[in-house]
Amino acid sequence: MAIVPPIEYADASPAVRAVYDDIMTTRRVDSVNNFWKVLANDPANLQRVWESVKSVMAPGALDALTKELLYVAVSVTNNCEYCILSHTAGARAKGMTTAMFNELMAVVALANETNRLSNGYRIDVDDRFRDPLPP
Amino acid sequence: MAIVPPIEYADASPAVRAVYDDIMTTRRVDSVNNFWKVLANDPANLQRVWESVKSVMAPGALDALTKELLYVAVSVTNNCEYCILSHTAGARAKGMTTAMFNELMAVVALANETNRLSNGYRIDVDDRFRDPLPP
Amino acid sequence: MAIVPPIEYADASPAVRAVYDDIMTTRRVDSVNNFWKVLANDPANLQRVWESVKSVMAPGALDALTKELLYVAVSVTNNCEYCILSHTAGARAKGMTTAMFNELMAVVALANETNRLSNGYRIDVDDRFRDPLPP
Amino acid sequence: MAIVPPIEYADASPAVRAVYDDIMTTRRVDSVNNFWKVLANDPANLQRVWESVKSVMAPGALDALTKELLYVAVSVTNNCEYCILSHTAGARAKGMTTAMFNELMAVVALANETNRLSNGYRIDVDDRFRDPLPP
Amino acid sequence: MAIVPPIEYADASPAVRAVYDDIMTTRRVDSVNNFWKVLANDPANLQRVWESVKSVMAPGALDALTKELLYVAVSVTNNCEYCILSHTAGARAKGMTTAMFNELMAVVALANETNRLSNGYRIDVDDRFRDPLPP
Amino acid sequence: MAIVPPIEYADASPAVRAVYDDIMTTRRVDSVNNFWKVLANDPANLQRVWESVKSVMAPGALDALTKELLYVAVSVTNNCEYCILSHTAGARAKGMTTAMFNELMAVVALANETNRLSNGYRIDVDDRFRDPLPP
Numbered sequence: 001m002a003i004v005p006p007i008e009y010a011d012a013s014p015a016v017r018a019v020y021d022d023i024m025t026t027r028r029v030d031s032v033n034n035f036w037k038v039l040a041n042d043p044a045n046l047q048r049v050w051e052s053v054k055s056v057m058a059p060g061a062l063d064a065l066t067k068e069l070l071y072v073a074v075s076v077t078n079n080c081e082y083c084i085l086s087h088t089a090g091a092r093a094k095g096m097t098t099a100m101f102n103e104l105m106a107v108v109a110l111a112n113e114t115n116r117l118s119n120g121y122r123i124d125v126d127d128r129f130r131d132p133l134p135p
Numbered sequence: 136m137a138i139v140p141p142i143e144y145a146d147a148s149p150a151v152r153a154v155y156d157d158i159m160t161t162r163r164v165d166s167v168n169n170f171w172k173v174l175a176n177d178p179a180n181l182q183r184v185w186e187s188v189k190s191v192m193a194p195g196a197l198d199a200l201t202k203e204l205l206y207v208a209v210s211v212t213n214n215c216e217y218c219i220l221s222h223t224a225g226a227r228a229k230g231m232t233t234a235m236f237n238e239l240m241a242v243v244a245l246a247n248e249t250n251r252l253s254n255g256y257r258i259d260v261d262d263r264f265r266d267p268l269p270p
Numbered sequence: 271m272a273i274v275p276p277i278e279y280a281d282a283s284p285a286v287r288a289v290y291d292d293i294m295t296t297r298r299v300d301s302v303n304n305f306w307k308v309l310a311n312d313p314a315n316l317q318r319v320w321e322s323v324k325s326v327m328a329p330g331a332l333d334a335l336t337k338e339l340l341y342v343a344v345s346v347t348n349n350c351e352y353c354i355l356s357h358t359a360g361a362r363a364k365g366m367t368t369a370m371f372n373e374l375m376a377v378v379a380l381a382n383e384t385n386r387l388s389n390g391y392r393i394d395v396d397d398r399f400r401d402p403l404p405p
Numbered sequence: 406m407a408i409v410p411p412i413e414y415a416d417a418s419p420a421v422r423a424v425y426d427d428i429m430t431t432r433r434v435d436s437v438n439n440f441w442k443v444l445a446n447d448p449a450n451l452q453r454v455w456e457s458v459k460s461v462m463a464p465g466a467l468d469a470l471t472k473e474l475l476y477v478a479v480s481v482t483n484n485c486e487y488c489i490l491s492h493t494a495g496a497r498a499k500g501m502t503t504a505m506f507n508e509l510m511a512v513v514a515l516a517n518e519t520n521r522l523s524n525g526y527r528i529d530v531d532d533r534f535r536d537p538l539p540p
Numbered sequence: 541m542a543i544v545p546p547i548e549y550a551d552a553s554p555a556v557r558a559v560y561d562d563i564m565t566t567r568r569v570d571s572v573n574n575f576w577k578v579l580a581n582d583p584a585n586l587q588r589v590w591e592s593v594k595s596v597m598a599p600g601a602l603d604a605l606t607k608e609l610l611y612v613a614v615s616v617t618n619n620c621e622y623c624i625l626s627h628t629a630g631a632r633a634k635g636m637t638t639a640m641f642n643e644l645m646a647v648v649a650l651a652n653e654t655n656r657l658s659n660g661y662r663i664d665v666d667d668r669f670r671d672p673l674p675p
Numbered sequence: 676m677a678i679v680p681p682i683e684y685a686d687a688s689p690a691v692r693a694v695y696d697d698i699m700t701t702r703r704v705d706s707v708n709n710f711w712k713v714l715a716n717d718p719a720n721l722q723r724v725w726e727s728v729k730s731v732m733a734p735g736a737l738d739a740l741t742k743e744l745l746y747v748a749v750s751v752t753n754n755c756e757y758c759i760l761s762h763t764a765g766a767r768a769k770g771m772t773t774a775m776f777n778e779l780m781a782v783v784a785l786a787n788e789t790n791r792l793s794n795g796y797r798i799d800v801d802d803r804f805r806d807p808l809p810p
Contacts (some may be wrong), residue, residue: 052457078212086264103196126221215754255378274638332474340516514660521645613749614752623790643736662676
């Protein structure tokens with residue numbers, strides 16, 4: 001059980017309900033996840049985090065599915081069970097197949113491996129990797 | 136300087152040269168990065184890691200650019216400077232724009248934030264996130 | 271179940287009991303946590319860790335509650351369930367309110383986010399942040 | 406050098422200047438750090454992150470200095486050099502003494518140690534640590 | 541339950557059975573762990589990871605037990621429950637005593653502590669630690 | 676440069692000198708590393724950390740070289756440059772060859788890879804890995 005109890009819609013303040021409503025409208029679902037129900041104990045933080053998720057995860061230069069895959073990659077690296085399962089579900093809803101999930105796992109695992117080879121051997125960065133990105 | 140010295144092509148054994156040749160052929164480049172030159176101190180590991188990178192990073196259910204973005208996401212989370220810079224260069228060579236890089240950073244950062252909210256509050260996983268993926 | 275079994279007071283050696291007694295006296299409690307009961311399988315390490323906790327967590331330039339909050343911040347970042355729950359309880363016993371806990375979560379989460387923005391973009395440290403602290 | 410170049414005030418768009426102005430006004434300083442200058446390459450993210458920092462780091466149930474100490478604790482655990490140095494400077498500006506910094510380091514280090522003892526031995530959480538916080 | 545279901549020998553394709561057979565022959569056991577049964581959903585990755593484990597974990601300049609202890613050290617640092625328990629069992633099968641396990645935990649914990657002291661204080665590397673290893 | 680300045684022997688208090696003397700005697704060297712010189716800003720913590728290192732790293736059920744290798748494994752996983760370089764030097768002084776170092780890197784890297792496969796797929800722990808160690 002979470003350290004603070006989840007707050008259901010029926011028990012929520014108007015400010016919290018407004019966030020819940022926006023989540024449900026934006027995502028076209030009829031309930032909100034435990035994540036939001038627990039954050040609702042701190043309404044200002046609930047709103048802040050939701051606004052961040054809403055804007056950062058919207059499709060832009062990267063499409064929505066790619067963003068979900070990136071979310072899973074980070075969550076696996078950090079071992080956040082809740083985030084792995086919720087964003088895997090989110091990725092699946094956006095079109096991720098099992099084959100894509102398997103490749104995602106392989107890439108994340110390999111990157112964690114070569115990260116340690118690079119850091120462990122203290123490998124010098126090749127000069128040509130130092131070019132900044134164009135504006 | 137790395138803990139073991141990089142091995143240049145001219146000084147490499149035939150087994151190491153064979154891997155270097157395969158890297159250059161596969162990637163259509165005319166030299167190999169410091170990463171491979173340092174790993175070459177352990178030829179068996181050099182070959183193993185290269186075979187892994189070659190097979191895991193090849194386009195499949197996920198395209199090559201998406202895989203590079205995932206690699207950067209992991210490398211940023213782990214703070215591997217070499218990997219961030221080399222895979223950012225790799226992603227750029229495969230079409231990543233600066234706008235895509237900026238969105239990548241925003242997603243990775245936000246995922247690291249919500250990972251800690253989920254883990255910190257010990258939020259229970261919603262039952263519907265427990266459905267396994269289809270075969 | 272832990273990898274080695276917890277050792278209860280009744281079954282403990284005199285050396286282990288002496289540490290248990292000191293923990294109970296120092297903390298004014300009548301039993302010790304599973305953490306200590308498991309460490310007791312290695313009496314020398316039990317004593318070493320307890321002496322460290324006793325001295326580091328005592329109030330000094332920082333008060334005892336602030337130290338517990340810092341402990342929770344680290345434990346959330348590392349995802350140590352035992353440590354999050356035990357030190358949240360410890361912080362609560364020293365006066366942490368639910369409002370303080372919520373703010374703690376928000377700060378820890380945000381720091382994890384901006385850590386990745388700084389590391390991901392490889393932002394140069396501003397010169398004025400290089401001033402050493404005064405003796 | 407950062408992966409994207411910092412944007413100076415003189416070269417910034419009105420939207421970016423508005424954020425810079427708010428940072429300088431809120432913090433009563435006459436320039437902004439490299440962190441913000443680099444984020445300015447993505448004005449929407451710049452504004453989002455600044456709004457988050459502004460609201461989360463404002464004094465509330467926790468005072469501003471405690472929040473800076475927590476920020477340093479997370480940044481040390483993650484090894485973010487930029488964040489360690491900038492938030493140590495921030496903490497110092499808010500009253501952190503060298504003695505406080507030394508104790509902060511000791512607590513962060515010890516928490517990282519006992520996190521691994523708890524996770525490594527797989528210690529069961531004591532039942533009484535499962536009480537949720539009061540609303 | 542894992543995100544993709546484990547594949548039992550009776551249900552496995554010839555390619556997967558060939559890997560299972562090699563695991564059982566190499567390790568002189570009559571079944572394979574859940575780890576391999578889950579990886580079997582991606583036969584190419586199953587084979588790649590098994591070949592890596594088989595070659596990296598074979599005794600060489602380091603003996604097999606030392607390699608298992610190192611595996612546990614990494615897994616504790618990353619908090620991978622599956623890996624801690626499976627490689628602790630593996631180390632035990634290769635001769636690790638409880639006394640050795642306790643010392644392993646103490647070293648891993650202490651290293652995590654001093655890692656943060658070094659990174660937190662930003663301690664300069666002593667020149668003599670910069671000597672590369674001999675070829 | 677470290678956040679607090681290193682304290683040289685000539686400038687050290689008697690309490691700090693006593694620790695420096697014990698380090699030099701125990702290790703049979705004629706100077707102490709920057710690590711200790713920086714910790715010396717907090718004499719109580721200096722003594723505590725040194726006593727911990729002295730007792731934990733002494734040969735016991737595990738020999739001194741194995742303990743140094745474990746230290747490097749943790750330090751690579753956490754990316755602590757100071758610790759990687761100082762404990763690699765320490766391991767070398769205790770007999771680690773370059774071949775051993777290369778195998779160490781391969782094991783650490785692979786463990787980081789399979790840690791993420793286990794955590795990412797949420798693989799269930801096999802029942803037989805749950806047996807506790809014998810007392």
